[in-house]
Amino acid sequence: MLRATFLRNKKLPIRVKLTPSLHIRHASSISDASADSVTGKYVEDIIKPYTVTTYARPNLVLTKGKGSYMYDLEDREYVDFTAGIAVTCLGHSNEEVTKIIANQALTLMHCSNLYYNLPAGDLANKLIVKTIDAGGMADAQRVFLCSSGTEANEAALKFARKYGKSISEEKTEIIAFQNAFHGRTMGALSVTANPKYQQPFAPLIPGVHTADPSDIKSVEKLISKEKTCAVIIEPIQGEGGVNSVDLEFLKQLKELCAKNDVVLIFDEIQCGLGRTGQLWAHCALPKEAHPDIVTMAKALGNGFPIGAVMISEKIESKLQVGDHGTTYGGNPLGASIGSYVVDQVSDADFLANVKASSDKFVDALSKIAEENPDKVVGIKGRGLLLGLQLKSSVDATAVVNKCRSYGLLVITAGGNVIRLVPALNIPNEAISKGMDILAQAIKEA
Numbered sequence: 137m138l139r140a141t142f143l144r145n146k147k148l149p150i151r152v153k154l155t156p157s158l159h160i161r162h163a164s165s166i167s168d169a170s171a172d173s174v175t176g177k178y179v180e181d182i183i184k185p186y187t188v189t190t191y192a193r194p195n196l197v198l199t200k201g202k203g204s205y206m207y208d209l210e211d212r213e214y215v216d217f218t219a220g221i222a223v224t225c226l227g228h229s230n231e232e233v234t235k236i237i238a239n240q241a242l243t244l245m246h247c248s249n250l251y252y253n254l255p256a257g258d259l260a261n262k263l264i265v266k267t268i269d270a271g272g273m274a275d276a277q278r279v280f281l282c283s284s285g286t287e288a289n290e291a292a293l294k295f296a297r298k299y300g301k302s303i304s305e306e307k308t309e310i311i312a313f314q315n316a317f318h319g320r321t322m323g324a325l326s327v328t329a330n331p332k333y334q335q336p337f338a339p340l341i342p343g344v345h346t347a348d349p350s351d352i353k354s355v356e357k358l359i360s361k362e363k364t365c366a367v368i369i370e371p372i373q374g375e376g377g378v379n380s381v382d383l384e385f386l387k388q389l390k391e392l393c394a395k396n397d398v399v400l401i402f403d404e405i406q407c408g409l410g411r412t413g414q415l416w417a418h419c420a421l422p423k424e425a426h427p428d429i430v431t432m433a434k435a436l437g438n439g440f441p442i443g444a445v446m447i448s449e450k451i452e453s454k455l456q457v458g459d460h461g462t463t464y465g466g467n468p469l470g471a472s473i474g475s476y477v478v479d480q481v482s483d484a485d486f487l488a489n490v491k492a493s494s495d496k497f498v499d500a501l502s503k504i505a506e507e508n509p510d511k512v513v514g515i516k517g518r519g520l521l522l523g524l525q526l527k528s529s530v531d532a533t534a535v536v537n538k539c540r541s542y543g544l545l546v547i548t549a550g551g552n553v554i555r556l557v558p559a560l561n562i563p564n565e566a567i568s569k570g571m572d573i574l575a576q577a578i579k580e581a
């Protein structure tokens with residue numbers, strides 16, 4: 137309704153005609169909305185003056201998505217290698233997901249955790265059964281449902297604290313890792329050792345130590361049976377630079393945790409649910425190295441906000457009624473979508489296709505690396521969580537901007553990396569189209 141009014145006024149005066157409930161406030165302090173386009177005006181006059189200043193965004197207003205393509209307010213088409221940051225794993229506007237949403241919304245959307253509901257039960261059951269079938273977390277027993285990644289990590293940290301405190305009041309410390317990203321709420325932020333995110337909000341929760349994910353000795357120095365309750369790690373760091381943590385390191389990490397009775401938490405919010413070509417990134421580990429807790433979100437809802445925590449019976453045995461809770465977690469709408477997603481991303485053919493698509497990306501990235509030895513350091517990641525590491529002389533953000541101007545959406549990751557996290561069912565033709573654009577952008581960088 138608002139957009140329709142807006143588009144009709146192609147030649148917009150500064151004060152745009154709007155629906156009666158909206159009023160434009162002039163924001164002369166906003167200096168960077170220079171484009172005289174419909175988008176520029178919309179961003180400048182309607183979005184920016186009324187939206188908190190926590191994101192840096194280009195003048196791009198997305199209006200539609202289908203599969204691995206997105207469309208903006210100017211009706212330009214983009215190949216999407218971002219999938220909303222590893223979220224829309226089955227593509228935008230997926231027809232099955234849309235049907236599930238419509239049917240569930242007509243049946244029961246929300247009933248709170250005062251009562252049980254069928255989709256939440258089905259999802260919890262499915263996550264455990266399919267995880268074990270897929271060779272994931274061998275001790276997976278119980279699921280806590282919530283609404284986002286950071287909330288899943290908050291729950292995991294609280295559960296680990298509860299476990300630690302069941303042994304001793306002093307067993308409360310947490311070990312996290314350099315370049316990790318676990319979320320923005322106070323607990324998750326406290327284990328995200330990035331000064332840019334942490335410093336403005338200090339003091340954070342006490343007793344958190346940071347180790348080096350390539351040096352097991354750094355963990356040995358920090359871990360203790362008396363004080364440490366949890367270690368939290370992403371098996372493949374996403375935001376931090378698409379860094380695959382060495383499998384040998386993860387095995388040794390589990391040994392150290394077992395020796396010191398410490399809860400090992402794997403944050404698979406970005407790397408889990410089929411993204412590596414296996415249901416979980418940790419499926420690549422032997423069961424002795426499996427974690428006590430796995431957190432997930434992102435892909436689980438294909439765009440609907442949902443998160444979950446999978447825990448072992450050892451952790452469950454320390455939990456009591458009232459220890460944790462949420463209004464929206466396990467709501468029937470999110471849970472019914474999650475159930476469908478889990479079915480899809482655990483399917484053997486689906487996962488084989490993720491690997492085949494990954495090979496196509498890696499081939500194309502290798503060609504870019506070969507042709508641009510002065511600009512590219514190498515390729516990182518696994519499956520469809522891939523990174524192109526650029527030399528420090530090349531500005532990754534400038535490459536992302538150039539790609540966008542040519543019709544490709546990609547994102548950066550820490551350490552001057554171009555991050556590729558497309559839909560897991562991205563068609564070959566979208567891969568080729570997008571990779572041609574990326575190749576051109578790197579050539580021109």
Ligand SMILES: Cc1ncc(COP(=O)(O)O)c(C=O)c1O
Pocket residue numbers: 221284285286287289317318319320370374375403404405406407433434
């Ligand atoms: C590995 C990891 N953990 C946690 C989070 C936080 O998830 P959310 O943004 O849903 O709170 C993210 C988000 O990017 C993530 O990549």
